[in-house]
Amino acid sequence: LPSLASSEENFLQCLSEKIPGELLYTQSSSGFMSVLTASVQNARFATNATVRPACIVTASDVAHVQDAVRCGRRHGVRLRVRSGGHDYEGLSYRSVRAEVFAVLDLARLRAVRVRPGPGEASAWVDSGATLGELYYAIGMASPTLAFPGGACPTVGVGGYLSGGGIGLMMRKFGTGADNVLDAKIVNANGDLLDRAGMGEDLFWAIRGGGGESFGVVVSWKLKLSVVPRTVTVAKADMAFDETTAAVLAKWETFALRPFIPDLTIRAVVQGNRTVFQTLFLGSCSRLVGKMDAFFPELGTTAGDCREMSWVRAMAFITLSSSDINVPLEGMLNRTNNLGTYVKNKSDYVRCAVGKAGWESIYREHLSRNGALMMILEPHGGVVGSVIPDSFTPYPHRSGVLYNIQYVAFWWADGGAAEAANGGINGLYGFMEQKVSSNPREAFVNYRDLDIGQNVVGDNGVPTYESGRIWGEKYFMGNFHRLATVKGQVDPDDYFRNEQSIPPFLPV
Numbered sequence: 001l002p003s004l005a006s007s008e009e010n011f012l013q014c015l016s017e018k019i020p021g022e023l024l025y026t027q028s029s030s031g032f033m034s035v036l037t038a039s040v041q042n043a044r045f046a047t048n049a050t051v052r053p054a055c056i057v058t059a060s061d062v063a064h065v066q067d068a069v070r071c072g073r074r075h076g077v078r079l080r081v082r083s084g085g086h087d088y089e090g091l092s093y094r095s096v097r098a099e100v101f102a103v104l105d106l107a108r109l110r111a112v113r114v115r116p117g118p119g120e121a122s123a124w125v126d127s128g129a130t131l132g133e134l135y136y137a138i139g140m141a142s143p144t145l146a147f148p149g150g151a152c153p154t155v156g157v158g159g160y161l162s163g164g165g166i167g168l169m170m171r172k173f174g175t176g177a178d179n180v181l182d183a184k185i186v187n188a189n190g191d192l193l194d195r196a197g198m199g200e201d202l203f204w205a206i207r208g209g210g211g212e213s214f215g216v217v218v219s220w221k222l223k224l225s226v227v228p229r230t231v232t233v234a235k236a237d238m239a240f241d242e243t244t245a246a247v248l249a250k251w252e253t254f255a256l257r258p259f260i261p262d263l264t265i266r267a268v269v270q271g272n273r274t275v276f277q278t279l280f281l282g283s284c285s286r287l288v289g290k291m292d293a294f295f296p297e298l299g300t301t302a303g304d305c306r307e308m309s310w311v312r313a314m315a316f317i318t319l320s321s322s323d324i325n326v327p328l329e330g331m332l333n334r335t336n337n338l339g340t341y342v343k344n345k346s347d348y349v350r351c352a353v354g355k356a357g358w359e360s361i362y363r364e365h366l367s368r369n370g371a372l373m374m375i376l377e378p379h380g381g382v383v384g385s386v387i388p389d390s391f392t393p394y395p396h397r398s399g400v401l402y403n404i405q406y407v408a409f410w411w412a413d414g415g416a417a418e419a420a421n422g423g424i425n426g427l428y429g430f431m432e433q434k435v436s437s438n439p440r441e442a443f444v445n446y447r448d449l450d451i452g453q454n455v456v457g458d459n460g461v462p463t464y465e466s467g468r469i470w471g472e473k474y475f476m477g478n479f480h481r482l483a484t485v486k487g488q489v490d491p492d493d494y495f496r497n498e499q500s501i502p503p504f505l506p507v
């Protein structure tokens, strides 16, 4: 067998024969660290202990992606694919264990081509574009078109759609991945395939089966949705007390009934504050009428409303939340802020926690730790009751009230990390009795290595059983189909990380 050093050297030689030198960065290149950290979003993975890639390929053409895959396979060096770098465990640019690997960075592949019509409106978007770049391009093309994406403009389209993608309009239009019409993928042989070429099983798997597992998706064709010229945004910020606990308890059930998919109210609970963020696909007067009828406890009045176009609403919610004239160009800003250390976990709630439950969460955890946050994303509507659980790999639909994202922040390594991890683990443990069970569901886009990691078997391939431990939490009944697709398209497991889908290889 070739030594590690020679396989790495041969890999680098192979790359340098195919890809222009200015697109390749080895550890000895002067720009290596700035390119590596350009889209790192979490200070936890920007330390000297982080296992870094041997090189970074900043592909500017799909042919470079194909060359990188072919060189990597030929010389036994794996690629970690990076679009926006937001992976919560940093798996797009680091390895948990010592390993020689390369980062295939797609940030230069970020064109967005919007086709407003005639006929069904759609857009082809490259994986390296951010959600902000996508929203901006849609907003510039039409004031009445939209895409149901997430609330952070710097998230990469590649990772977001690979994990399903939830957001403020999924109650009306489904998840991001539910709205993918076609895609182009570079598979483990380096071939470029569209939907017809890859077949329906692989096309199903890449729309939410998690990043890295099946190949490098280089671009996506998205269905764009029609929205009113004016949408309404409202916000209520409440100090935590008995009334707030009661409002949260009402909010939990409101997510499923009544059926008002045009209305989404997301709740963010941190320290002693609870913020309800509302996006309504209609006018302020209609919103106030619906709130009076179905959710008077929130006390929404016309004075709380701000009417604007959809793209401005996305900028307002994600960039400012106070200035409705915030420049839309802010959504094109890809600059990261590497000051914060973050740990995330997730849950799904199927039975309401109730007023007493919220009081205990506040009393035992949130009131004691101001750097712990819970983001509650309502389901129901179209995502919960119209689209089947197996339509894409995202299974958390029928019967789900909402998703919980737990976030712990800290600002320095050492003792602060221990306290923050203790805080989030304590809250996660406390929530066990209140959230879904068998399996305790989790969202793959909120990646959490604590729920399990692959174990490589004697044949050099991760075992199906080790994958089931974390995989059924993310994908429930869809996990087996994902593993079967993986077994068909990448049985040698070239595309791999600590939580990639293991190949199911029937004996």
Ligand code: FDA
Pocket (backbone or CB within 6 Å): 041, 080, 081, 082, 083, 084, 085, 086, 087, 088, 090, 091, 092, 106, 127, 149, 150, 151, 152, 154, 155, 156, 157, 158, 159, 160, 162, 163, 164, 165, 166, 167, 210, 211, 212, 213, 215, 216, 217, 218, 445, 446, 497
């Ligand atoms: P990154 O580049 O780190 O990739 C993530 C994973 O996908 C990695 O395993 C990577 O290898 C793989 N991958 C990336 N590009 C690929 C490609 N082209 N082909 C194949 N595999 C690829 N999520 C959500 O659903 N709704 C939300 O509202 C938010 N909000 C949010 C806010 C903030 C501040 C953060 C940090 C994260 C979110 N997320 C989210 C989670 C986010 O969607 C998730 O982390 C995505 O995987 C990030 O995609 P990136 O391309 O940025 O990540």
